[in-house]
Amino acid sequence: METKRYTKETVSQAAKRIQAGELIAFPTETVYGLGADATNAEAVSHVYQAKGRPSDNPLIVHLSTKEQLNQFVAEVPERAIKLIETFWPGPLTMIFEIIPGSLPSVVTGGLKTAAFRMPDHELALALITEAGVPLVGPSANTSGKPSPTTADHVLHDLAGKVTGVLDGGATTVGLESTVLDLSVPEPVILRPGQIVAAEIEAVIGKLGQANALPTDQQPKAPGMKYQHYSPNARVLMMPVGERDWSEAILKLQTEGVRVAILASEEIISMNQLASVGSFALSEGDNIADASRLLFAGLRQLDESSNEIDTILVQTYPEEGLGLAYMNRLKKAADNQYI
Template sequence: MKTKIFKPSEVGAAAQLINEGQLVAFPTETVYGLGADATNVAAVKQVYVAKGRPSDNPLIVHVADLETVERFAQPLPEAAKKLVKAFWPGPLTMIFKLKPGALAPEVTGGLNTAAFRNPDNAATLALIKQAQTPIVGPSANTSGKPSPTTAQHVLHDLDGKIAGILDDGATKVGVESTVLDLSTDTPAILRPGAVTASAIEEVIGMPVQTEQHHVGATEVPKAPGMKYKHYAPDAQVYIVDRTEDWPAALTWAAQQKVPMGVMATDSVLTNNALPANCEQFSLGTGIQSATQELFAGLRHFDTETNIKDILCQSFDNKGLGAAYMNRLNKSAGQTHFSV
């Protein structure tokens, strides 16, 4: 199979492939998703095959409007309607109880709930509307690897495995959407993202649980990213927790006598002399650019260099930093540089 690249002006051809049961990767404001008709069981099964994804890892359903969600979900809570008005289209995924038999178990991981999102990307919204069906969309990468933020990242992982890629350039947010569970009495964030707990609480006027439940080996996760290894490059990532730790971290890097990667903001890179064996990747000026560039940096060192170890900058675990640190900790396997 030859994977075709589509421009946004060619969205009709991409939608035709979806209707034929083919897989087409699509852009969102967060990362690129791997799309298939959510009502076509055979197509959904191929998503798991193409990614090498565990079959009990549920998929997010991407929709063009709230009415589509209401076709599948039980009556939505008032909080959901407020959040739709505030954050859709945007990087907020919400989990709802389903009407019996509304979606195939291949989509839901066998659960009676499903996650829905209305992505903030004009080309993808046009894709969903022209295909006239909701589209599943896990990240369009090999399962466990850093998520793709460009069409080229998708092509690297899935070339020849999927029919097409709708290319709309680099994504803006850089990490996956916030996943909010609204299927229980207390709303709970199962995966942090650009829409923060405080922003959600302000809209719905009630507290949101943020402590993530540990998913056991035999338990089916309600949302992606809760159970299996995620976002990990081939290289070992070491998190540098404090600005004052960088001189010691770089001294240690110099002693390794092998090529090392350094991912940090411009201020860290400017204020510290990098050893000759270190290659830098800029995370920009702060948490917003760092979140946008995190996966791109991990992929850069994974696919374009022979680097086996990466030092990466930490941020405060609050606001957008909670989303960044969630992905970075998983990428590093919770490994921190210690002085």
């Protein structure tokens, strides 16, 4: 099929395709999502097919109003109401026990829970409102590859597989939302994101500690079980605080490895690297810029040259937003350091 590019002026046309059970990728503040009517099991099944995504990996339901949550959750707890008032619309996903039968099992992965969020993006909210239904919205990419942060990234992966993409320009956050499990007595973060634990605890008190997911257990949220964010080239991480990359580059080159680097402008210029290519994450050690550009950098380096064997990537301390950045980078690198 031909994949059409929709714009702000043609949101209503894109919404009609959603109503017809088709797939429309849409921008959020985090990454682009692959939208389908969350109440239409057949439409949602096509999302898994288009992405090549494992069917036991549950999907996040995207809402355009806070009131829509009441269609699926019998009683929204007080702590959730406080979080909604503080962080919605925004990059916080919350998991609740749902009303039995209120969502197809293909959305929940057969679980009694589901994840919900209200994106902070004008076009996403307009699309959901115009369609008149909540949307599932997993990242609009081939499963396992770096998440898309522009409409062009979506088209690179899914052109011909989906009806269209609503083009809202580059995303502003660049990493997927924080996922908070509120279906348990002591809330826990299952996936870190821009909204960090300290901000959540300031609203509802101390959070619990999430345990690693056993290999035979079904995940309650995206990004918990399967390999994610990996380009075709191998990704290696440079240890935190390492400033002289020259020795590492030279070692790889003597082994016949063609290296590109993903790091700050300062690191790129300081080391005068003889690499195949480079992509600047930020002017200085700016974790917000690095997070916003991580996926775009992995994609650009991977696609810019077939001469690249390995992408060497700057790491950050695992605190605050650095926790979310490193969560994605470790998955992209399969936990491999130089």
